[in-house]
Amino acid sequence: MIVKKREISRKILALEAILRRLPESHHKRQIIERDLSKYNSGYQGEKALNYYLSFIDENKYQIFHNLRLRNGEYFFQIDTLILTTSFALLIEVKNMSGKLVFEPEFNQLIRSIDEKEEGFPNPLLQIKRQQIQFEKWLDRHRYIPMPIEILVINSHSGSILKGNKFISKYVCKIDRVLEKIQELEKRYTTDILNVKEIRKIGNLLLKKDTPPNTLSLLKKYSISPSNIITGVQCPQCNEFPMVYNRRKWQCSKCRTISKDAHIKALQDYFNLFKNTISNTEFRQFLHIDSIFSASKLLNSLKLEKHGERKGRIYSPTKDFLQ
Known part of the structure; x- marks a missing residue:
């Protein structure tokens, strides 16, 4: 079942608020509009995942969207976490068009559109950091170690993914997410935790979830509060x-x-x-x-x-x- 539903992020709401209240002539409008478009694109990609996850057995899974947890002095964010009695799955959602080449030698993602190439950080490295952080988070709260799997999905229907066998194990288009979950079900057949323990972890996740602070956005874009209408x-x-x-x-x-x-x-x-x-x-x-x-x-x-x-x-x- 969905324990924490997906909601529009406060960062998107804050950027929309800035644009509503920033004079049309302000020189930072174009930058904010670009960033808002990027965050909205990501949010639409995340929402597309909801449809596919609606087909899995809600009695076997606990689903959490947009978790932000603290490990020591640092926070880490999880797009989607799926908890079962035998494994956990972290899902990172991208919504990128074009031809996407996962380049393992330099650990980067190269996107090609209209004969133009653009480089991005490798999302696999990003989700592996989340995996390590979540392992530490569970250990910090004294839970029994459990298998934590990772998956990067791209929700853009027209994209083309390129990579080696290792990449294809952890990266797929959104229409294969159910297939990937089924593969994990077949691999992990032994219960590590019982239903009561999973529910206890779920309650703690909700308690420790910390929404991002948007109050520094004006400072980030060097906008004086006096500029806000x-x-x-x-x-x-x-x-x-x-x-x-x-x-x-x-x-x-x-x-x-x-x-x-x-x-x-x-x-x-x-x-x-x-x-x-x-x-x-x-x-x-x-x-x-x-x-x-x-x-x-x-x-x-x-x-x-x-x-x-x-x-x-x-x-x-x-x-x-x-």
């Missing part, structure tokens, strides 16, 4: 800012009226600036004059509340940011 964006014409009056938002340009346009603005704030917000900060960012109106809006949302009265601050629940 504040206010509530009109959902119809994308104009800033909407005006709040009598429990509704109205666009000064197209006259669109909305009762919940503030939700997207608050999500943008949490993804770009801080994991908490006060009534004062809420009013400043959303351009609201009334303390009472701001308080009613904040308390109507599914936010965690800390403190009392003037000292109260609000933080997002995981569901609020999706």
Whole structure:
């Protein structure tokens, strides 16, 4: 069964927020648009895997998507983890077009499109590092060592994969993922852990999963917070800012009226600036004059509340940011 479902990453949400609120003339827009396109492509590739995994026996497998775990002072990320009583499988998903040549001598991936070649890090090295990290993570939490297999899949239907026999053992196109899992089932027939132990590991994985921090993205792209447009964006014409009056938002340009346009603005704030917000900060960012109106809006949302009265601050629940 799917224990942790696949969700759009906060990095994608944060980049979308930056583009929403960055002036059209800003010189960093093109770089951010390129990076967002790359992350979206990867996310679409990961979502394509869901279809194929829906065919496996949900009573035999626990499936976790987008795990980010800590080993000491460092984090490592797993696109998809499949746990069984006899083995674990780490899957790294790529969504790359063109002819992909896995070059073992220099450990690189070469992509050819329209007679142009481009080099990429070898994803096999990446997933082998994840394998080592996950082995250490299990050992750190005192679990019995179990076989940990790896698989790199490419979800782009028009791609061509080239490599030697060793490469083909660990790399395939997405339509062969079920075949690869069946091969592992035949190889590992002895239970290492029982169902109760697997469930215990699953609960710990969920507890230790740590979403990436997106609050440093503005710094990464050298964007000053003062460059970010504040206010509530009109959902119809994308104009800033909407005006709040009598429990509704109205666009000064197209006259669109909305009762919940503030939700997207608050999500943008949490993804770009801080994991908490006060009534004062809420009013400043959303351009609201009334303390009472701001308080009613904040308390109507599914936010965690800390403190009392003037000292109260609000933080997002995981569901609020999706």
